[in-house]
Amino acid sequence: MKTERLTRIVWVNRVLLSHYRRHPLQAIFLLLGLTLGVALWSAVELINGHARTSYADAEQFLGADAHFWIRPTGENAAVSQQDYIRLRRLGFVELYPIIEARLQTREQDWLILLATDFMALPIADAQNNSSETATPFVGDALAFMTPPFQTAVPESLASELGINPGDQLTLTNGQRLPPATLQSRPQQGERLVVDMAAAFEVLNRDNFDYLGVTKLSASREQALRQALPEGLILTRNQQSLDLQELTDSLHIQLAAMGWLAFVVGLFIVFNAVRFSLWMRQATLTTLREMGIGLDDLALAIALEALFWSVLGTLLGGGLGFLLGNLLLPTVSSSLGSLYGAIITPTVTLTARHLLQAAIMTLLGVTVAVAGPIWLSARRSIRQQQHQTLDQQFQPRQLGVQSLSAVALLGLAALYYFQIDSVSDGFVLLALVLFGSALSLPPLLYGAFWLAARSMPASWWRLRWAMRDAFAQLPHLRIAMMALLLALVANLGVSTLVGSFRIAFTDWLTVRMSADVYVQSATLDADALLTQAPLKVQASHARTGLNLRWQDRPTEIRGVNTQAPDMRSLPLALSEPNALSQWAEQGHLRPILANEQVHHLAGVNLGESVSLPTDTGTVDFQVVGFFHDYGNPYYAFYLPKATVSQYWKNAQPMGLAIWLQDTNLQAFEPDLLDAGAEPGDWIDQRQLMSVALQIFERTFAITGALNTLTLGVAGVALFAALMSIHQQRLHQYAHWRALGVNQQEWLLIVGGPLAGMVMVTGLLAIPLGAVLSALLIADINIIAFGWSMPLNWSWHPVANLAILTTLTLILTGLTALWRVQRQLPNALIRLGGTA
Amino acid sequence: MLRFTHLSKGYAQPDGFLPVLNDVSGEVARGESVALLGESGSGKSTLLHLVAGLDVPDHGTMLLNDISLTDASAQTWNRLRREHISLVFQDFHLIPTLNVDDNLKLQARLAGQLDLDFCNQLIERLGLTGLLHGLPGELSGGQQQRVAIARSLAHRPTLVLADEPTGNLDEQTAQDVMTLLIDCVRAANSSLLMVTHSPAMAAYLDRRWHLKAGELHED
Structure with a gap:
């Protein structure tokens, strides 16, 4: 240049x-x-x-x-360090060793100690699949992993046992645990956590109870199975909550x-x-x-x-x-x-x-x-x-905007029937949102035109206010469009989060209704249920196998139709009396399938699915679809006897137990007596509480973000109002010179503004509903194959109405204050140039 | 220096075509000042706009320093307005957010022809010395017009086109401004074509043209 x-x-x-x-x-x-x-x-x-x-x-x-476990097959056996190291050296970095031991303190308190090798935890997954190799251990972590080590004690347990930071718990055998540090993670529960090296010292051992394995692809899983040494077995964690x-x-x-x-x-x-x-x-x-x-x-x-x-x-x-x-x-x-x-x-x-x-x-x-x-x-x-600025918003432009809005919304209506991917869905959302935003100014224009025409001549102030809307609209239309989008986003997110909260909570409540879930190769289930009949309210032992159906991994599960979690199984879609038909197993072989079978495989209610069995392909009639959130696979539920009849190789898939008094700690000795090893059972209530805590945390943040989005739109409105009043100050000075008082000015200028916000708010309600419906009922199903009920609530609408009104009042008052402050000067200028 | 021949211009109106200028011709020599008189709507401003390249004639030719402006490109017009033609308007057209000093030197800077000594002479001659750091909005109409005149002359343009420069001013201020304008135009050795409806203001200039019914007549 x-x-x-x-x-x-x-x-x-x-x-x-x-x-x-x-x-x-x-x-x-x-x-x-x-x-x-x-x-x-x-x-x-x-x-x-x-x-x-x-x-x-x-x-x-x-x-x-963990998605899989590697466990020893022999009685009282353990996983040796050599086997673990050999597998890691073969490149299986998805493995991490775990010791889970039940210890008794000198004060006769029973505690569970969990130890793992923190260096081996495959935490890189946590970074959105990022391959960054930042080490997770800094600061206190070094103290945790090096002598004299530390014991992470949950705060609640520390307070129960009277432990202060630095205290060392002494065990019955005289061994002392590393100094305590109060550090609870929601997932830790009531367990003590130490580094593996510390556990070796305290427990005087050099092997692991089992290995945890994170998610594996089918080929990795196959490779790992082949690489496993004699005496170790890879089992899928049937109850993993991804x-x-x-x-x-x-x-x-x-x-x-x-x-x-x-x-x-x-x-x-x-x-x-x-x-x-x-x-x-x-x-x-x-x-x-x-x-x-x-x-x-x-x-x-x-x-x-x-x-x-x-x-x-x-x-x-x-x-x-x-x-x-x-x-x-x-x-x-x-x-x-x-x-x-x-x-x-x-x-x-x-x-x-x-x-x-x-x-x-x-x-x-x-x-x-x-x-x-x-x-x-x-x-x-x-x-x-x-x-001048007023000339920028001519009827011609209004016409172009109306036509664009109609075109976008029409395109959205046509596109609705074509969407079959998530990106299509988002394009549809963009069409609906921008089409609606563009339709707002013509709608506002029409509303004010009608209002001005229908008012009697004697209401001259109101007529003036309605006519003044045409002067304000060119300045405010973009701000109103921003407000509309913010309101729609708010309603959409509120409905989405509300629906998620209710759907997941209900579903988790059923899925994790049992107090404890045991998956053990050594447990004698019959002995357990016989020896502790007073403690056990109900139990559910499942069987099952995995196969391929329609080129996709498919889970077949044999269940007890009378178990508590089956009697109240929430069905997304079902025939009348589906659960009783299914439990009775008539000649049509009724089967329950997860929603994914309906949405992704295209199977409808009453249709048959042909599943490969030991004796060839057998047809089962689908009588209901159950919610199965987050499962990427197809899944079918059949009574246990039917599964045994068609698939001889069906394996036990764990035991869910409902306790009489939900006191898991009192039940743990019974589990150990019946042959289960520490680490074979999961405290389901604890797991569910963690899951809900994490959801709630996300939801709370979402709520804050929602408010901020509205704040952004409020700023847009505020900015536009400030500018418009600055621009029109000369005009206001003329009005004042004519004798228009403050109340009349407020009516003429504030009336149209309130009207615009009201029309915008009213339009946002159906749009928010449409947005939520599209997200929940269409895009979600396309993306994940499962649905959830749309939970529309007027509560967020009321909240938004209050927030918007407050924003309006605040911006209106600030504008009024500024105008009042500047008006005397404007009047002087008016006198000077008149 | 400036010569236009057979210029015609009209505008399409809802009720048909409205001719404004009808085959007008004229010439302004270097250093000469010409007043363009006529009633409202007679086409005075239209002729000024055509000469400034702000509008395009329907017919006719224009020459500035023997350069044809008839088919000049937008770039050529931009360069001409930057370096050779200056405009002075009734409502001043100052940049409200720049101070007086920056305003009066702006065109010279944009033209790359800033001569500080000449600027200082203009400032002194126009009585702007004490006003340099104020904003245009803080000045009276007469003061603002003096800033606009200084701006239009700071780069010694060939031609100054003024559109009723005293229209917004009281009689005494208008006379003062007019005297200064003529004085400064002569100092810059520029030509002046000024639109006015006031015979009194026109009397300050060398020649007077009258526009009536779209036709140009000289006194």
């Missing part, structure tokens, strides 16, 4: 930016929009990443949620909402940029009169857009990081703890995310400035001299 032109561009930029020096509020709103949009998007990314980390952490730490798979759906949809928040932010920017350009229209025209070409102007404006985008992205990224920390106190508090380096939010807020945000922001700002530049290019300087 020639120096002469460069100098010119610099001066044009200086002229353009001088606007913000004199109108800092506009610069603040512009930055606020960009910053909040980017911050919300970053925070959602951060939270999603953190939640996934928590789930993976829960799975891996407990071992109870929180990540369960919540993948929620996170995909939250991510979509994060993008929506970002778009709302961009609307603010769009509004602010366009407004600042319109405010500078006279300056732009003067520059053109002085010989600045459109190309130079466009370049200068693009540079300004770049400047704002970079600044907004950096500030937004920083704020997102702070927001993430604020919303996730556990993140900050865990920084110095065992997994600190992994769970730190900086892991998820990467340069890639910032770059993505910067590109999106720049794109948004460019779109915002492209319109005015294009319009300028089409007009001669003389035409621009006579242009």
Whole structure:
């Protein structure tokens, strides 16, 4: 670029930016929009990443949620270090060793000690499948893994046993555990945790009880089976609760909402940029009169857009990081703890995310400035001299906007019947949302036109107010569209989260209704149930096998039709009396299938499925589909006897036990007496409570984000109102000179604003419902093959109405205050120029 | 220096085509000042806009320093307006967010022809010395117009086009501004074509043209 032109561009930029020096509020709103949009998007990314980390952490730490176990086959046998090391050296890094021992203290308290090799835990999975190799051990973790070691004692247990940090528990054999550190993780339960080396010393052993194995692909599973030495067996954890798979759906949809928040932010920017350009229209025209070409102007404006985008992205990224920390106190508090380096939010807020945000922001700002530049290019300087902002929103533009809205919504209606992938679903959502947003200004225009026409002439103040709406609409339409999107996003997320909460809680309550789940090769189940009849209320021993059906892994489960969890099995879709038909097993061989069979394999109620059995293919009639959230496989339930009849190789799949008084600790000696090893059973109540805690944490954060999204829209409205009043101050001074008092002014200016917000709010309700329905009833099924009932509640609507009204009152009062402050000056000027 | 011949211009209206200028011709020599008089709607501003390249004639030719402007590209017009043609408007067209000093030097800077000594002369001559750090909004109409005049002359343009520069000012201020405008235009050795409806203001200039019913007549 020639120096002469460069100098010119610099001066044009200086002229353009001088606007913000004199109108800092506009610069603040512009930055606020960009910053909040980017911050919300970053925070959602951060939270999603953190939640996934928590789930993976829960799975891996407990071992109870390992996808497989490697156990010794012989009586009282253990897994030797040599076997473990050999498997790791063969490349099976998914393995981690576990010792789970029941110990008695000198004070006669029974405790469970869990030990693992923290260096071996495959925590890299926790980072959204990132292959980053950051070591998870920093700070206190080193003290944990090196002599004299530490014992992580849950705070509740410490308080029960009177243990303070640094205390050492003495066992009955005189051995002392490493110094206590109070450190509870929700997944830890009431267990003590030590490093493997410490456990070897205390327990005077050098082998492991079993190995945990994280998720394996079919080929890895096969390879591991072949590599296992004699005496070790790989078994699938039948009761594993894969929180990540369960919540993948929620996170995909939250991510979509994060993008929506970002778009709302961009609307603010769009509004602010366009407004600042319109405010500078006279300056732009003067520059053109002085010989600045459109190309130079466009370049200068693009540079300004770049400047704002970079600044907004950096500030937004920083704020997102702070927001993430604020919303996730556990993140900050865990920084110095065992997994600190992994769970730190900086892991998820990467340069890639910032770059993505910067590109999106720049794109948004460019779109915002492209319109005015294009319009300028089409007009001669003389035409621009006579242009005012009010002329920007002409009936022609209204028509174009209406047609665009109708076209987008029509396209969405047609597209609805074509969607068969998640991306299709999100395109559909975008069409619906943007179509609706575009339809808002014409709707508002129509509503005010009708209101103005239907009012009697004697209501002149109200008629004036309705007519004034046409002057306000060009300024406020983008802000109203942003508000609409924010309200829709809010209602959508609230409904989504509410539906998830109810569906998952109900489902978990049934699925994990038993107090304890035992999966043991050495347990004598009959002996257990015989020896402790007073403690056991009910039990459910399942059998089963895995096979392939329709080219997909498929689970066949033999169940006790009268077990408590089967009698109340929630069915998504069923024939009348499905459960009794199925339990009785008539000649049509009724079978229950998971929803995935219906949605993904296309099997309808009453149709037959042909399953491969020992005696060839046998047809079973599907009488019901049960909810099976998060299961990527097909699954079928049959009575145990039917499974034994058709599949001789069906294996025991564990034993669920309902206790009389839910006191697992009192029942544990019975389990040990009946041959179970420590670690063979899972405290289901504990597991369920952890799962619910994690869900609740995510939901709470979502609620906070929701409020912030609305806050962003509130800022848009506020910014637009401030600008409009600044622009119209001269006009208000004229009104005041005519004798219009403050109450009349409030009615004329505030009435249309309240009307616009009301129409926007009313439109948001059906749109929010449509958005939730699309997410829950269509996109979720397409993506995951399972559905959940849509739980529509008016509670969020009421909350939003209150919040929006408060925002409106706050912005209205601030605007009033500013106008009142500036009006005397405007009146003086009016006198000066009259 | 400036010559236009057979210029015609009209606008499409809802009730048909409205001719504004009808085959007008004229010439302004270097250093000469010409007043363009006429009633409202007679086409004075339209002719000024055509000469400034802000609008396009339907017919006719224009020459500035023997360069044809008839088919000049947008780039050529931009360069001409930056370096050779200046505009002064009734409502000043100052940049409200730049101070007086920056405003009056802006066009010279954009043209790459800033001469600080000449600027200082203009500032002194126009009585702007004490106003340099204020914003245009803080000045009276007469003061703002003096800033606009300084801006239009700071880079010594060939031609100054003024569209009723005293229309917003009281009689005494208008006379003061007019005197200063003529004085400064002469100092810059520029030509001046000024639209006005005031014969009193027109009397300050060398020649007077009258536009009536789209036709141009000289006194």
